[in-house]
Amino acid sequence: MSRSSAEAEFRSMALGICELLWMKIILEDLRIKWDEPMKLYCDKKSAIAIAHNPV
Amino acid sequence: MCKWVYSLKYKADGSLERYKARLVAKGFTQTFGIDYQETFAPVAKMNTIRILFSLSANLGWCMQQYDVKNAFLHGELEEEVYMDPPPGFSHSLLPNQVCRLKRALYGLKQSPRAWFERFTKAMVFMGYRQSQGDHTLFIKHSISRGVTILIVYVDDIIIIGDDFVERDKLRKRLSAEFEIKELGKLKYFLGIGVAHSEKGIFISQQKYILDLLKETGMVDCRPCETPIDLKHRLENDEEGATTDKGQYQRLVGKLIYLAHTRPDIAYAVSVVSQFMHNPKDSHLQAVYRLLRYLKFTPGKGILYTNHGNLNLECYTDADYVGALTDRRSTSGYCTLLGGNLVTWRNKK
Numbered sequence: 301m302s303r304s305s306a307e308a309e310f311r312s313m314a315l316g317i318c319e320l321l322w323m324k325i326i327l328e329d330l331r332i333k334w335d336e337p338m339k340l341y342c343d344k345k346s347a348i349a350i351a352h353n354p355v
Numbered sequence: 356m357c358k359w360v361y362s363l364k365y366k367a368d369g370s371l372e373r374y375k376a377r378l379v380a381k382g383f384t385q386t387f388g389i390d391y392q393e394t395f396a397p398v399a400k401m402n403t404i405r406i407l408f409s410l411s412a413n414l415g416w417c418m419q420q421y422d423v424k425n426a427f428l429h430g431e432l433e434e435e436v437y438m439d440p441p442p443g444f445s446h447s448l449l450p451n452q453v454c455r456l457k458r459a460l461y462g463l464k465q466s467p468r469a470w471f472e473r474f475t476k477a478m479v480f481m482g483y484r485q486s487q488g489d490h491t492l493f494i495k496h497s498i499s500r501g502v503t504i505l506i507v508y509v510d511d512i513i514i515i516g517d518d519f520v521e522r523d524k525l526r527k528r529l530s531a532e533f534e535i536k537e538l539g540k541l542k543y544f545l546g547i548g549v550a551h552s553e554k555g556i557f558i559s560q561q562k563y564i565l566d567l568l569k570e571t572g573m574v575d576c577r578p579c580e581t582p583i584d585l586k587h588r589l590e591n592d593e594e595g596a597t598t599d600k601g602q603y604q605r606l607v608g609k610l611i612y613l614a615h616t617r618p619d620i621a622y623a624v625s626v627v628s629q630f631m632h633n634p635k636d637s638h639l640q641a642v643y644r645l646l647r648y649l650k651f652t653p654g655k656g657i658l659y660t661n662h663g664n665l666n667l668e669c670y671t672d673a674d675y676v677g678a679l680t681d682r683r684s685t686s687g688y689c690t691l692l693g694g695n696l697v698t699w700r701n702k703k
Contacts, residue, residue: 305684316688316690334664
């Protein structure tokens with residue numbers, strides 16, 4: 301259970317990151333080079349701030 | 356214990372192609388630890404398959420489909436398995452004699468695993484590397500030419516890549532090792548239709564949807580423009596009339612499978628699957644509403660095109676007060692590879 305909307309958004313970011321990391325393993329196995337860093341989008345500023353500053 | 360299973364195979368036009376007879380073991384008479392141990396065998400993840408679609412569209416790779424004839428019969432048994440002689444065969448044996456199986460049969464608990472193990476061994480022997488992200492994915496890079504990728508779903512095989520010399524070699528070695536049927540360019544795989552055009556690759560489950568509508572008697576239903584009510588209160592239904600659990604679970608199971616090419620119904624499907632253990636009439640009505648939405652949009656699918664880049668992006672979102680009964684929020688994400696949608700999830 302999330303106690304704030306930022307926490308809920310943060311949880312979904314964590315889920316999304318898991319998926320990106322799994323895709324990274326597959327793409328590295330295939331030796332696919334991607335051009336830019338992976339991007340993670342989220343529409344909640346406070347959740348992004350928490351993600352940038354793990355305490 | 357075993358029996359013969361006879362079936363008829365029809366061609367696409369409905370005419371009879373051939374008669375099949377298959378000896379099937381009665382796996383339910385097996386005992387764990389005595390004549391079988393491990394039974395798990397992996398199958399290809401849909402997410403991996405969609406990644407391969409996106410890469411193929413972006414890099415112009417070609418996708419060929421094959422299937423392995425009598426795949427399970429190739430599996431080698433590690434356990435000692437004994438079986439009564441097949442019906443119609445016993446006269447050539449002394450009474451009380453039994454058969455010891457050397458290879459797997461259809462119906463044995465360990466057959467899928469034995470087959471997958473045998474296949475993996477053959478692929479590794481041919482110089483392919485098994486991916487750790489998806490064990491059904493096998494990859495070989497050649498120094499000068501390119502890459503060859505193979506993904507296997509039980510007896511269905513897709514070969515992808517730009518190295519035609521290696522692909523040819525692989526095809527020959529596979530048919531020498533197992534006997535495979537060439538189905539040509541990938542068109543239909545696990546109930547998913549694949550269309551190729553100069554725009555890209557389009558995947559959809561239209562046939563599956565039309566069959567589902569036929570089966571549920573919804574062919575002539577009134578189409579509906581949205582998959583689910585915006586402010587549904589399905590979680591609160593405590594007193595409503597219960598509905599047939601088996602039928603509900605079968606229907607929702609089909610919708611979950613359908614969501615492979617339909618991110619637009621992912622949320623609605625995740626809502627209706629929360630009531631599998633105790634479905635009420637209101638939940639069944641929500642399923643029927645979803646079917647009416649499918650009637651409105653049977654041809655929708657995902658188009659994979661060449662966007663000229665291979666960037667990875669992920670969009671995430673969550674709601675905070677969606678669930679009134681247990682206050683747990685719903686989160687969701689979708690990821691794009693090279694501008695094409697490859698994975699998504701909706702989770703409560």
